[in-house]
Amino acid sequence: MDNFSFYSPTCFVFGKDAESKVGACVKRFGGSRVLIHYGGGSAKRSGLLDRVRASLDKNGISYVELGGVKPNPRSGLVYEGIELCRAEKVDFILAVGGGSVIDSSKAVAAGTLYDGDFWDFYCGRRISEALPLGTVLTIAAAGSEGSPDSVITKEEGMLKRGASGDALRPKFSILNPALTQTLPPYQTAAGATDIIAHLYERYLTNTTEVEVTDRLIEALMLTMKHEAPRVIADPDNYDARANIMWAGMMAHNNAVGVGRSQDWNSHNIEHELSALYDCAHGAGLAVTMPAVFKYVMNHDVMRFAQVAVRVWGCDMDFAHPEKTALAGIEALKNFLKSIGMPVTFEELGAKKEDIPTLVNVLCHGNGRSGYIQGFVRLDEEDCRKIYESM
Amino acid sequence: MDNFSFYSPTCFVFGKDAESKVGACVKRFGGSRVLIHYGGGSAKRSGLLDRVRASLDKNGISYVELGGVKPNPRSGLVYEGIELCRAEKVDFILAVGGGSVIDSSKAVAAGTLYDGDFWDFYCGRRISEALPLGTVLTIAAAGSEGSPDSVITKEEGMLKRGASGDALRPKFSILNPALTQTLPPYQTAAGATDIIAHLYERYLTNTTEVEVTDRLIEALMLTMKHEAPRVIADPDNYDARANIMWAGMMAHNNAVGVGRSQDWNSHNIEHELSALYDCAHGAGLAVTMPAVFKYVMNHDVMRFAQVAVRVWGCDMDFAHPEKTALAGIEALKNFLKSIGMPVTFEELGAKKEDIPTLVNVLCHGNGRSGYIQGFVRLDEEDCRKIYESM
Numbered sequence: 001m002d003n004f005s006f007y008s009p010t011c012f013v014f015g016k017d018a019e020s021k022v023g024a025c026v027k028r029f030g031g032s033r034v035l036i037h038y039g040g041g042s043a044k045r046s047g048l049l050d051r052v053r054a055s056l057d058k059n060g061i062s063y064v065e066l067g068g069v070k071p072n073p074r075s076g077l078v079y080e081g082i083e084l085c086r087a088e089k090v091d092f093i094l095a096v097g098g099g100s101v102i103d104s105s106k107a108v109a110a111g112t113l114y115d116g117d118f119w120d121f122y123c124g125r126r127i128s129e130a131l132p133l134g135t136v137l138t139i140a141a142a143g144s145e146g147s148p149d150s151v152i153t154k155e156e157g158m159l160k161r162g163a164s165g166d167a168l169r170p171k172f173s174i175l176n177p178a179l180t181q182t183l184p185p186y187q188t189a190a191g192a193t194d195i196i197a198h199l200y201e202r203y204l205t206n207t208t209e210v211e212v213t214d215r216l217i218e219a220l221m222l223t224m225k226h227e228a229p230r231v232i233a234d235p236d237n238y239d240a241r242a243n244i245m246w247a248g249m250m251a252h253n254n255a256v257g258v259g260r261s262q263d264w265n266s267h268n269i270e271h272e273l274s275a276l277y278d279c280a281h282g283a284g285l286a287v288t289m290p291a292v293f294k295y296v297m298n299h300d301v302m303r304f305a306q307v308a309v310r311v312w313g314c315d316m317d318f319a320h321p322e323k324t325a326l327a328g329i330e331a332l333k334n335f336l337k338s339i340g341m342p343v344t345f346e347e348l349g350a351k352k353e354d355i356p357t358l359v360n361v362l363c364h365g366n367g368r369s370g371y372i373q374g375f376v377r378l379d380e381e382d383c384r385k386i387y388e389s390m
Numbered sequence: 391m392d393n394f395s396f397y398s399p400t401c402f403v404f405g406k407d408a409e410s411k412v413g414a415c416v417k418r419f420g421g422s423r424v425l426i427h428y429g430g431g432s433a434k435r436s437g438l439l440d441r442v443r444a445s446l447d448k449n450g451i452s453y454v455e456l457g458g459v460k461p462n463p464r465s466g467l468v469y470e471g472i473e474l475c476r477a478e479k480v481d482f483i484l485a486v487g488g489g490s491v492i493d494s495s496k497a498v499a500a501g502t503l504y505d506g507d508f509w510d511f512y513c514g515r516r517i518s519e520a521l522p523l524g525t526v527l528t529i530a531a532a533g534s535e536g537s538p539d540s541v542i543t544k545e546e547g548m549l550k551r552g553a554s555g556d557a558l559r560p561k562f563s564i565l566n567p568a569l570t571q572t573l574p575p576y577q578t579a580a581g582a583t584d585i586i587a588h589l590y591e592r593y594l595t596n597t598t599e600v601e602v603t604d605r606l607i608e609a610l611m612l613t614m615k616h617e618a619p620r621v622i623a624d625p626d627n628y629d630a631r632a633n634i635m636w637a638g639m640m641a642h643n644n645a646v647g648v649g650r651s652q653d654w655n656s657h658n659i660e661h662e663l664s665a666l667y668d669c670a671h672g673a674g675l676a677v678t679m680p681a682v683f684k685y686v687m688n689h690d691v692m693r694f695a696q697v698a699v700r701v702w703g704c705d706m707d708f709a710h711p712e713k714t715a716l717a718g719i720e721a722l723k724n725f726l727k728s729i730g731m732p733v734t735f736e737e738l739g740a741k742k743e744d745i746p747t748l749v750n751v752l753c754h755g756n757g758r759s760g761y762i763q764g765f766v767r768l769d770e771e772d773c774r775k776i777y778e779s780m
Contacts, residue, residue: 001405001567001629001632001633001636002405003404003405003406003408004402004404004405005401005402005403005404006401006402006404007399007400007401007402008398008399009397009398009399009400009401010397010399011395011396011397011399012394012395012396012397013395014393014394014395014396014648014649015391015392015393015394015649016393018393177391208629209629209630209632209633210633211613211616211617211633212609212610212613212617212633212634212636212637212640213636215609215610215612215613216606216609216610216640218609219602219605219606219608219609220602220605220606222601222605223601223602223605226601227601227602239391239598239599240599242391242599242649243391243599243600243601243602244602246391246602246603246648246649247602250602250606250645255640255645258404258636259404259405259632259636
């Protein structure tokens with residue numbers, strides 16, 4: 001096991017009607033002038049925004065609002081949010097939505113206190129401070145409610161890049177599984193796929209002797225395998241939603257990923273897809289993961305056999321472990337298909353003729369030197385083959 | 391799943407030589423005048439205390455010291471610590487040791503800022519504030535390094551009672567697995583048993599639909615089953631020590647126990663044993679757990695069958711699930727025996743003639759009304775039978 005630091009000082013308030021505590025939470029963590037940041041109309045239509053406002057009013061907290069965050073959140077709205085926060089002397093940001101809204105809020109939080117262009121943070125600049133933020137989560141997916149991470153897409157060149165820093169960890173996150181019951185099945189499935197991807201990205205490691213985190217990651221994978229089909233079959237199943245919601249947070253606050261090298265090649269390869277085609281990140285991952293895993297499987301056949309046996313219930317073929325490894329990848333692919341995810345390039349709306357562009361931006365964008373490095377190092381030729389195999 | 395709040399704002403610094411960062415950690419969390427609280431001679435002999443002092447010196451942090459914490463830490467030393475902190479204007483407490491030292495430190499931290507008798511907190515009074523504290527952990531066991539809990543024994547009447555409060559969560563905990571390599575095998579095994587007990591106490595629940603936490607608890611049990619025999623066979627196995635150390639923290643900061651009722655009957659029944667006989671808490675649990683589990687098994691046979699199959703690798707007897715349930719308890723008992731733990735009342739040094747006293751203090755001490763309530767309600771008759779079956 002590798003040395004590590006782990007610091008997750010987010011207060012999670014979980015359960016039915018938890019959003020009624022949002023005003024008290026903002027107060028507890030020092031907010032007095034809030035930016036409510038949200039996405040499209042669903043938070044309005046469902047009455048969630050009204051309930052959030054009522055809780056802030058009740059606690060004597062004033063606020064301004066900025067809606068309009070889109071999936072794969074854009075830099076344009078971040079600049080707008082930063083200006084608004086400065087003009088209105090906002091001291092706390094409240095994200096009401098999913099990963100896109102939270103990631104946009106994190107960018108605004110860091111950008112407001114920074115003299116330069118916030119995009120610097122997405123090009124590697126260290127984040128030393130940010131406005132405090134809290135979240136009211138409306139989809140189990142990105143794990144941004146408990147993570148120090150944010151991913152933003154810059155319209156110019158459609159560059160999708162991430163930033164990270166302890167200052168971006170939410171002070172509190174309100175997790176009410178009932179809020180996810182109205183999601184369309186496709187979004188629920190895409191969220192579940194994102195959670196599963198966060199687990200695989202941590203599972204694929206070159207660090208040895210990591211029994212505790214292997215087992216914890218497998219535990220969350222088994223949960224998703226059990227619960228995701230239940231919510232697809234019955235969207236109103238509160239308990240299945242609740243299990244998924246905690247699994248989604250645990251999958252990404254890194255408690256189960258400490259002390260080991262991680263992969264993140266699938267995320268990097270997918271980011272170019274959702275940047276170019278504006279598809280759901282989870283849907284892109286459903287297409288990407290099986291292709292990447294088949295391509296890199298021989299780097300550590302026993303690791304893929306282990307997850308096949310322990311999570312997907314495959315029989316171990318002791319004479320041919322590679323067959324077990326492959327069966328596990330097929331089981332994952334079939335599982336993703338069964339919950340309604342696309343599993344081919346075409347189903348995603350991607351085009352083979354764009355592959356040279358995808359590979360070029362992937363391997364040379366954002367200061368990369370012709371390859372991406374994770375569980376294995378993938379150069380342009382590798383990435384081209386992976387996109388072609390989707 | 392039940393509603394819950396989860397807040398674990400402890401910064402964990404994990405790995406080889408991590409204690410060299412203790413001065414920087416104290417500074418980061420605002421300490422300038424420290425009480426170093428520790429136990430017997432091993433922290434001195436090993437040179438750990440010298441390294442801690444050197445790191446504080448390097449960061450310009452002054453300190454006073456109070457050693458002498460014993461296993462099953464006593465109220466007497468807590469009073470001494472409180473006086474010392476007040477006299478020396480201590481603003482940060484640094485626990486260097488295991489669960490006993492950390493629990494004693496937590497009591498001092500809360501007591502220093504309280505006008506009344508600190509024991510009030512161990513009789514149910516809410517803890518609203520405490521001096522900030524950090525830990526340098528020397529044994530994987532109690533999980534106090536990441537928990538809001540503390541257990542203290544009052545000499546007068548040998549009452550062993552717990553207190554809990556978010557203010558008792560350490561600001562930081564330094565976890566260097568190498569520091570545990572010099573422990574005697576018996577202490578290592580007792581620590582592992584305590585961790586396993588923290589998992590069973592959470593596993594035994596009356597809440598339904600708790601897949602995610604069931605799976606996470608099982609993951610940590612599987613880790614302990616794999617790693618504990620490895621450190622007993624090879625005390626210098628750093629990686630096995632490291633896996634156990636993170637499992638021990640995760641078992642008790644409650645990330646895997648949220649949203650479900652918990653048991654804690656085994657701990658309560660054991661506390662009377664270690665209070666009366668001053669045995670190692672883990673050793674007492676090794677004797678207590680199988681006896682309690684057999685007694686309460688029929689309350690939920692399928693829960694015991696589930697852990698038997700998923701953790702202990704028992705075959706499921708579909709015609710007679712109670713046989714599987716029992717096989718799992720036997721497997722646990724054999725496992726504890728195999729790592730060197732006592733599994734009978736006599737091996738523990740306990741005496742059958744003390745049972746009436748044990749039952750009386752257990753069921754009537756500290757304001758209890760003739761029973762203890764956990765996974766099942768156990769009255770005096772139940773508790774007598776359980777002690778007699780050990």
